[in-house]
Amino acid sequence: MDCGEIIILDVGHGNCTIIKHGEEAIIIDAPGRPVVAKVLDDLKIKSIRALLISHADSDHLSGAIPILMNADRPVQQVYVNPDKRKTDSWLQFRIAAGDARKLQGTKVYPSLSIDSPQQLTICGTTIHVLHPTPEICLATNEGAHIDGVRLDANSMSAVVLIEHEGERMCLLAADSGRHSLNVMMGEKVDISAHVLVFPHHGGHIGGASDNKEFAKELVSAVRPKLVLFSLGRGAHGTPRPEIVAGAREAIADSVPYIACTQISKNCSEALPGKSERPLVKNSEGLAKNHCCAGTIILPLSRGGLEGIMTDLSDHHGKFVASEVPNALCRRQIAPVIPQIIATTS
Amino acid sequence: MKPIKIVAVVDDDDQAALTIIHALEDGRFEPYRQEAAESLAALADLIIQNSDAAVCDHRLRYGAFADISGAELAAALVEKRHPTILVTQYLDQYADIAIRTYRSNLPVVLRREDADEPEELRAAFARCVNELRRGKVDDRKLHRTLLQVMDVSDVGDVRVIDAIVNGWNPKDTVRFPLSLVAANDRGKVARFSILEAFTNVSALEKVDLYFENVKLAPEPEWDDGLR
Numbered sequence: 332m333d334c335g336e337i338i339i340l341d342v343g344h345g346n347c348t349i350i351k352h353g354e355e356a357i358i359i360d361a362p363g364r365p366v367v368a369k370v371l372d373d374l375k376i377k378s379i380r381a382l383l384i385s386h387a388d389s390d391h392l393s394g395a396i397p398i399l400m401n402a403d404r405p406v407q408q409v410y411v412n413p414d415k416r417k418t419d420s421w422l423q424f425r426i427a428a429g430d431a432r433k434l435q436g437t438k439v440y441p442s443l444s445i446d447s448p449q450q451l452t453i454c455g456t457t458i459h460v461l462h463p464t465p466e467i468c469l470a471t472n473e474g475a476h477i478d479g480v481r482l483d484a485n486s487m488s489a490v491v492l493i494e495h496e497g498e499r500m501c502l503l504a505a506d507s508g509r510h511s512l513n514v515m516m517g518e519k520v521d522i523s524a525h526v527l528v529f530p531h532h533g534g535h536i537g538g539a540s541d542n543k544e545f546a547k548e549l550v551s552a553v554r555p556k557l558v559l560f561s562l563g564r565g566a567h568g569t570p571r572p573e574i575v576a577g578a579r580e581a582i583a584d585s586v587p588y589i590a591c592t593q594i595s596k597n598c599s600e601a602l603p604g605k606s607e608r609p610l611v612k613n614s615e616g617l618a619k620n621h622c623c624a625g626t627i628i629l630p631l632s633r634g635g636l637e638g639i640m641t642d643l644s645d646h647h648g649k650f651v652a653s654e655v656p657n658a659l660c661r662r663q664i665a666p667v668i669p670q671i672i673a674t675t676s
Numbered sequence: 677m678k679p680i681k682i683v684a685v686v687d688d689d690d691q692a693a694l695t696i697i698h699a700l701e702d703g704r705f706e707p708y709r710q711e712a713a714e715s716l717a718a719l720a721d722l723i724i725q726n727s728d729a730a731v732c733d734h735r736l737r738y739g740a741f742a743d744i745s746g747a748e749l750a751a752a753l754v755e756k757r758h759p760t761i762l763v764t765q766y767l768d769q770y771a772d773i774a775i776r777t778y779r780s781n782l783p784v785v786l787r788r789e790d791a792d793e794p795e796e797l798r799a800a801f802a803r804c805v806n807e808l809r810r811g812k813v814d815d816r817k818l819h820r821t822l823l824q825v826m827d828v829s830d831v832g833d834v835r836v837i838d839a840i841v842n843g844w845n846p847k848d849t850v851r852f853p854l855s856l857v858a859a860n861d862r863g864k865v866a867r868f869s870i871l872e873a874f875t876n877v878s879a880l881e882k883v884d885l886y887f888e889n890v891k892l893a894p895e896p897e898w899d900d901g902l903r
Contacts, residue, residue: 362846365880368819368843389846394843396821397821425702425896425902429894430872439900443902618880625768
């Protein structure tokens, strides 16, 4: 029986996560890159149970347009918060959403908050939205929160928890930042999860906030086994070194494994030679040899998480140790090096 | 569809034609140099009668081939289900206009340097036959999407559009001839117009993108709750 899987796609700079059960999927964010359509075709997805767009930045949204306009793979529900900036990509998203509503009967919900969707479950996998609150949505991305803080698209980014049969599998933090974390902590929201897809691709969190402190607080609260940065090589200087350091130093007794989808230029200006590695073929960085960990597939089966952690430290850990000696995650990987040496010898 | 043995080579450059013929011979095909005919239709009929497949150079300029575009001939052959590979020395330069006009019916376009290799030619025929049998799959599969027009201009005597393709790359524009837009809409296309089209958004390379059923998209609904 198909146990389902969470696919955290290497899309370059952007985010896209697919929860697959059989021929049905839930998609959270979709940037406009060829790999998004390709992976849905390759996975033989016939129907999209729900499409959640964390916020209306192009690197989370523009790939949703062909998904919505594909009559062969109807989208049942869309959840998104209106964007007041009137960007070109938002205008086109609205055209595509209208098209899907008329041609496929797609239900378009102009709200993505802790109260919407109320219940979204597929084969034992449940989506929980942990941020924003309805009050933040009502203020819109051009307004201010009741605490006086000005809101923008990033601070309204939805933070999504994927839970499978009681296990808090994965926290997708989109482009959320300091204010989002403060609001969640203030409301005592449990944001713990095994895997954290780090917000804003590991870039600046905005304002005068301290990147390192933010990373430490976030990772301390999530207590993940794996912190993943979804980034495009050479785009926007991600991940920031102080953010990776904060993530690494957050939990003294249990340092999470840190990985990036693509090799950051902050880790290696030059690309390593091509080597045989068991990378997922639907990784945006594959053709140009930009992959570090590439696309991550987390099986929703017993032992799936342990399996992926072993695979990562095996192929990604060895790769980084041998090919990217100045990697920002290097100090974290150091403990596995004696094992690698033992295995090699 | 017959197994490919006899291959027509359509190239007005003697040296270039010989190179392809030698590569085909190395690949155990039986190539021959196709002579010109009085029209594109007559040439296509001759090729279909005398061969199992064809290799056409895009840039036909000399002698009796002077009025024929290799891309148009190759597309006509593929439309008649005759496996055909288009070869061009200047893929990026021509892909935007001349080749993209016919790309829907051109499963495989090879750069000249790749057409020298027997294995490349064999693989190209296999891809072509696969598309003729199974339809457009993988990175040729069409997806319906929206295009944002960023510029409309004239290149030589051809009116062209530069547009962002949603689902392919939000930061790069793709050029194609205005003639691909539905006739009724052509006069209304301007900078920042939004078009809907079928295109192969999973193609990795810009040169491989092609467009079908291009027309103006509707305005968003005023009461969609997303304003």
